[in-house]
Amino acid sequence: MITRVTNWLDERIGWRNVWEAIFLRKIPKVNWFYTLGSATLFTAINQAVTGILLTIYYAPTPDHAYDSVQYITTQIPMGWLIRGLHHWGASAMVVLTVLHMLRVILLGAYKYPREVTWFSGVFLLLVVVGFGFTGYLLPWDQKAYWGSTVGTRIAGSAPLIGDWILRVMRGGAELSAVTLARFFGVHVWVLPASLILLLAIHMYLVIKIGISATPGREEKA
C-alpha cells in the first residue's frame, strides 16, 4: 500500500531522484567536527519554530511587549519552554556558527571549489549577528532597553554618517515605540527572509559540490 502511494507520487513529482541526489549520494568519510554545520542548521530550525510560536502571543509595542513576554513565560502552558529554547537557541546558534566557521577555516574548506559557499557563509554569520542584535530589544526589559540603547549609540558613533545611522536604527532620536516596531519587523521578516535565501544557496552548494574531505598533511618533499 505504502509502496503504491510512494510510486504514484514518484511518477508525478519524481521525489526519488531528489532523494537519491541528496541523501544517497556518496561523500568522503568525515569526522564528528563535520556535524557542526548541520547542528547550526538545527538551531536555525529551532529558532524558526519557537520564533513563530512566540509571535502568536508577543505584541511589539512598549505598552505590551514586556507584559506579553511575561504572559508567555508565566501563563501559557509550555511558554517557558518555547521562550527558553528561543533564548538559549540564539546563543547556541552563534556558538555553533562560529565553531562551524573555525572548522572550515582550519581545514581549508573555503578553498577551491567552495569559495562561493564560504561567501554565503560569511553573510549568514552577519545575519545571525543581526538576529541577536534585533532580538535583544524585544522583551523590553531593562537589559533589553539599555543594551539596545548602547548598541545603537555605538553604531551611531561612526564618523560622518553615524548620527544618521543612529536615527535610522532607532526610527528617530530616541529609543522608542518606533524602534521596537522596526526591530521586530527586521527580526521576524527581513532577517528570516535573508536567512532562508542564503541558507538555500549555502545548502545547494554543499550538496552540489559535496562536503570537503578531511585534508591530510602535505607530504614534505
Add this chain to the structure above:
Amino acid sequence: MNEKRTIDRRGFLGFMTWAIGGIISAGFGIPAIAYIIGPAARKEEEQNWIRLGSVSKVELGTPTLFKTEIERQTGWITNKEELSFYVFTENGRDFVALSNICTHLGCRVRWIADQGQFFCPCHNAAFAKNGEVISGPPPRPLDQYPVKEEDGQLFVLGGG
C-alpha cells in the same frame, strides 16, 4: 555475511535517524500544541457576585443607581470596567437589579423620578420601573441581574 552485516548496520542507522527525528519533532510538536491551545483551554471566568453597596441606600419604590468597578483580565491586559445597576425594591426584602444600558443602542438610561420611568436620552426611549419598554425603539426590556442581600450589603451576579 559481511555484506549482510553492513546492510543491517545501515538499516539500523537509518531507523535510528528517523527515530531521533521523531523524538525531536515530538519535542517541538507536543509543547507547541499545548502552547497554542493553552488560552483556549483555560476555563472561562465565572460570574461573580459583585458588591454594590449598602441596602440602606435603596429607597423604597425608587430605583437607585449603583456604580461599581470590576477588573477583567484578557491575556496580559487588565481592564477596569465600570458597571452600573439600578436597584429597586417595593418592600425592602425583594430586590430587582436592572442594567442601565439601553437595549437599543447601548446608551445609558436614567431614572426620571417625576414620571416614574427610565428615560434614554439618545432616542427618547422610556422603560417602566420593572424594565419593560414603554415607548421608543428598544427591542427588549432592560437586562435584569440576579441580586442578593447579605449582611446589609447588596450583591449582583454579573461580570464574567
Add this chain to the structure above:
Amino acid sequence: MNEKDQKAYLEQYKKDKEKGVPFYPDILFKDAVVSLLVFLGLVALAYFIGAPLEERANPSDTSYTPKPEWYFLFLFQLLKYFPGELEVVAVVLIPTVAILLLFLLPFLDRSPRRHFLDRPWITALVIGSVAGILFLSVQSVRETPPPSEAGQGDPVAALYTENCAACHGGTISIPEGTNLHDVIAQGTHEGMPAWSGDLTSDEIDALAGFILSPGGNALFQEFCSACHVSSELVASDPIELKAALDEGRDYPPHAESQIPKWDEVITPQKRTALLNFLVAPDGQRLFATNCAQCHGRSVSYSGGEEELRDLISQGGLHLEMPPWRETLDAHQLDVLAQYISDPASAEGGDVLFGQFCSSCHGDRIPKIENVDQAREKIASGGAHETMPVWGDVLTSEQLDALVSYTLEAAQGAPLEVGQELFAQNCAICHGDFGEGGTNPARPDDVIAPISSAEYLKTRDDDTLFQIISQGQPNFGMSPFGSAFGGPLDDDQVKTLVAFIRSWEANPPVELPPAVDTRAVKLSADEIYAQLCTQCHGYDGLGLIGPSLRDPDFRANNTAQDIFETITQGHEATPMIRWGDLLSEDTILDLTDYILSLEISAASAQPQPTPGFSSFAEDVLPIFEAKCVPCHGSMGGWDAASYDAVMTTGDNAPTVIPNDVRNSILAQKITGEQTYGNIMPPAGKMTNAEIQLILDWIAAGAPDN
C-alpha cells in the same frame, strides 16, 4: 592554486568520495545525534536556567548599567581601549577590517595546502583572534559592576517611568512655549491619553518639572528629598522657593533645621535647574498660580514682548492703595497689621485680609518688618508695591515661558477663545458645560448633553462643524455659520469645535440633566431671552438681526407681518421657520412681546423695565462685587459711585443713558466689544446681572 592543483584536488576528491559512505544514513545519523544532543541541551538550559526577564524597561533609570548580549561583549570591551577620537577605530575600523578579512580569505590564502598545520599563518591568526575575543569577553564580564539598586527611591522618576517612558523613552524634547501641564493633563490627539484622570495636579506638575529639568529632579533628590516630597513643593510659590534657596537657615521655616547655606553648597546653575524643576517653566501654570489671582483668568495685553518682559521682571507696579483708615476702624487695622507681620498670630486677620486685601494682593501676604510699619502702611495707603519683582525670583527659562504664554493668551489661545464663544453663543441652550436642558424651542423636548463621552465619540469634527454652522432647524437651533447667515465665521466655528472636542478627554457630564420633560409653558419674554437674543440682542436693539425697536422697523411691520416672519422665517438666515417648532399661541405671545418693546428713538419717557427698580439697590451692588475691586482704585473707570460711573474712565462716558448699544459698559460686560477682553476678566457675569445693568442703561441710567 593553479589549474594543475585544482585538477589534482578534484581528482583526489573524486577518489575520496568513492571510498566514502552514503550521506544517508551514515552521515545523517551523526547529524541527528548531534542535533538531539543540542536539543536536549537547550531544553535543559530552558528548564534549569530559563529565559531571564528583568524589570520592565525603565528609560529614566540612568543608573542601570547597560550590558549587551554576551557575544557582543568583546566589541563593547574593545571600546574602552579606544576612548574619544579613537572610538572610530573600535566602532568602524576593526569590525570592517575583520569582516573584509573573512570575505577575502579565499583570495588571501590561495595555496593548495589545506591542513591547518600546513598553514601556520592562518592558523596562528585564527587562534589569536579567538583568544583575543575570549579575553575581551572575560575582561568585560569582570569589569562590569553588578547592577545597582540606585534610582529606586525617586518618586518622580518612578512616575515618569511608569507613565511616560514606555512611549517617550528616557527624555522628551519639548518645543518652546508648550504648556506642558496642559498637554499632560489633557493628552494629545496623537494617542497620548489625558493623564488628569489618573494623576493629581501635583503629580502632573512634578512630571512637567522632571521632563523640563531632569537635572533639577536629581538635585532635589540630593538636597531636598530628606525633608520634602517633591509633589508638596512643585508649583508652589516661586518667591518662597527662591527665598528658601537663597537664605538657607535664615529662611524662617528652615530656621530649626540643620541645613547648610544652600548658596554656598549649590552652584547658581544648579539652583536654577532646581527651581526649574520645582516650578516648571510652563507659562500657563506660572500664570495661573502667580498672576491670575490678581489679573484674572484671561489677560489682556496689547504691548510688545520686550515691554511685557520688563513689566513682569521689574514688577513693583503702579498701584495706589487707598488709605484704609478711612474705611476700617482701629481694631480692624490692628488685626490686619498683626496678621501681615505674623499670619499665625492674628485671629480673624485672614478674614479681613480676604475681604479687603486679597483682590489686589491675592493670597500673597506682603512682607513687612514689624507690626508698626504694617499698621502705618495700611492706614495711610499710597503708592505701594503689590507686584513682586519677578525678575529677581524667576529663572530666565520661567520668565521666557511666562512672557510667551501671556502674549499668546492675550491674542487668545484657541481654547480660551472657544470657551468664550461657547459662553456667548451656546451656553444659553446647552448649558455652561454642554450639559443640555429644556429645549426652549420645543418645550416638550430635552436637549441631550453635547459634552458626554457618548456624544463626542459618535460625532467627528466635521459633523460638529456642520451642526454648528448649519444649525438644526428642526430642533430649534439656528445656523451659526456666516455662510448660513449666522454670526460666526468658519474660524470661529472651528475654534468652537475644538473647544467642544476638548471635553472628550474628560467629559464633564455623563447623563442628561434631570429635567421635567412634560410640557413646560414658557412665557413670551423667557422665550425671547433664550431664542431671540442671540440675534436681536437682550434689549431688542438688534445684533446681527434687525433692531426690533427701530422706528422704521415698527412702522413697516404690522403685528401680522411679525407673526408671519416668525412663523415662516427668512430663507438662508438664522431666522428659521419657528412656526415648525413653536405653537401659534406662543408666536402670538411673542409678537405681542416684541410690539410691547418701546420704539427706541421715540422713547421720550423712559420707563424702567421690569427687573430693574433702583440704581442704589440693584445695580451698584453688582458693581461693588464685580467691578470695584479693580475699578475703584487703579485709575481709569471708577465704579464706586453713581457720579464716578457716569463721568470717569479713559473713554468717558462709559454709560450713555438710553443707548445700550453704544455704552462701553454694556459692550464690555456682554463681550460685544472685541477690543480687549470681556469684563470682568475672571468670567462673565450671570445673565440676570447683565440684563439688570442693560435695563438700567436702557431706562436712562437713573440715579435712584
